[in-house]
Amino acid sequence: xxxxxxxxxxxxxxxxxxxxxxxxxxxxxxxxxxxxxxxxxxxxxxxxxxxxxxxxxxxxxxxxxxxxxxxxxxxxxxxxxxxxxxxxxxxxxxxxxxxxxxxxxxxxxxxxxxxxxxxxxxxxxxxxxxxxxxxxxxxxxxxxxxxxxxxxxxxxxxxxxxxxxxxxxxxxxxxxxxxxxxxxxxxxxxxxxxxxxxxxxxxxxxxxxxxxxxxxxxxxxxxxxxxxxxxxxxxxxxxxxxxxxxxxxxxxxxxxxxxxxxxxxxxxxxxxxxxxxxxxxxxxxxxx
DNA sequence: AAAAAATTCAACCGCTTATTT
DNA sequence: AAAATAAGCGGTTGAATTTTT
Numbered sequence: 489x490x491x492x493x494x495x496x497x498x499x500x501x502x503x504x505x506x507x508x509x510x511x512x513x514x515x516x517x518x519x520x521x522x523x524x525x526x527x528x529x530x531x532x533x534x535x536x537x538x539x540x541x542x543x544x545x546x547x548x549x550x551x552x553x554x555x556x557x558x559x560x561x562x563x564x565x566x567x568x569x570x571x572x573x574x575x576x577x578x579x580x581x582x583x584x585x586x587x588x589x590x591x592x593x594x595x596x597x598x599x600x601x602x603x604x605x606x607x608x609x610x611x612x613x614x615x616x617x618x619x620x621x622x623x624x625x626x627x628x629x630x631x632x633x634x635x636x637x638x639x640x641x642x643x644x645x646x647x648x649x650x651x652x653x654x655x656x657x658x659x660x661x662x663x664x665x666x667x668x669x670x671x672x673x674x675x676x677x678x679x680x681x682x683x684x685x686x687x688x689x690x691x692x693x694x695x696x697x698x699x700x701x702x703x704x705x706x707x708x709x710x711x712x713x714x715x716x717x718x719x720x721x722x723x724x725x726x727x728x729x730x731x732x733x734x735x736x737x738x739x740x741x742x743x744x745x746x747x748x749x750x751x752x753x754x755x756x757x758x759x760x761x762x763x764x765x766x767x768x769x770x771x772x773x774x775x776x
Numbered sequence: 777a778a779a780a781a782a783t784t785c786a787a788c789c790g791c792t793t794a795t796t797t
Numbered sequence: 798a799a800a801a802t803a804a805g806c807g808g809t810t811g812a813a814t815t816t817t818t
Contacts (some may be wrong), residue, residue, distance in 0.1 A: 504787080504788075505786095505787075505788090505812095506786075506787080506812090507786090507787090525803090525804085526803085527803075527804080528802080528803070540802095540803070540804085541788090541789095541803090541804085541805095542787080542788085544803090544804070544805085545786090545787065545788085546786090546787085548805090549786075549787085550786075550787095577807070577808090578806090578807085579806075579807065580805075580806060580807085591805095591806075591807080592785080592786075592787085592807095593785085595807075595808085596784070596785055596786090597785095599784095600783065600784065600785085
């Protein structure tokens with residue numbers, strides 16, 4: 489039953505290819521007894537002929553009990569679109585906002601649905617919501633940051649109609665691959681940059697130095713809204729240090745870990761909160 | 777009805793980052 | 798402090814399935 493396909497064979501001692509039910513069982517049992525991690529000892533302890541890497545992948549993308557099976561919902565799709573517009577191909581980062589979905593799944597979904605100027609209906613819908621949110625934020629910023637500096641009056645006009653298309657992002661260099669690097673944000677890149685600059689300014693006005701750890705600004709991962717802003721701020725002025733380093737490591741978690749931050753700041757001093765991001769809120773999520 | 781083309785998605789690879797020894 | 802090992806990430810592949818011709 490194993491090697492029936494040309495692949496599923498053994499190579500260098502390790503089995504490869506599709507997992508069998510028995511293999512899954514072994515892996516599940518291992519995790520039940522030993523927890524996640526130490527993937528390389530799976531083979532030793534269970535006799536499973538799979539590399540640690542393969543075991544981890546199987547668990548994370550398929551066996552994990554908290555995975556949500558089934559199709560991506562329209563809400564999830566919108567979140568994917570929005571976050572991709574914001575962050576580009578940082579799939580694992582995006583996946584953190586979609587409980588039960590894996591980075592792999594989201595990546596596949598994006599590629600098959602949106603990579604190649606696909607169903608513009610969906611895109612347009614999501615884009616409309618995305619732009620609306622931006623508008624809301626902007627007016628909020630205008631209100632709150634008026635003494636801050638002269639707000640340039642620009643209307644959310646833009647409008648091109650063609651597609652994102654994207655990639656070639658091939659972000660080998662993550663730091664250059666700014667959050668809004670590709671995709672549907674591309675045409676609005678300039679606007680987005682300005683918006684983010686404003687967010688940055690505002691944040692520092694109200695929450696100097698990442699002290700914005702009030703619950704209203706926290707995300708599941710424990711980061712704060714400061715993360716996003718500061719990360720995007722570093723985008724253009726690459727000159728400096730503090731690059732948003734690799735994949736999931738920029739932003740929350742490591743950068744703004746709560747351990748390093750005094751969290752005695754009282755209630756949300758931030759300029760915005762969950763309600764700034766209706767979609768995420770719908771999902772029961774918080775905006776980072 | 778069947779062959780070809782397109783799509784899907786699980787799993788792989790190489791590389792980077794983090795942790796352990 | 799350095800080397801080795803493990804974990805994590807994003808891009809890519811290709812067998813299986815679905816759709817189109």
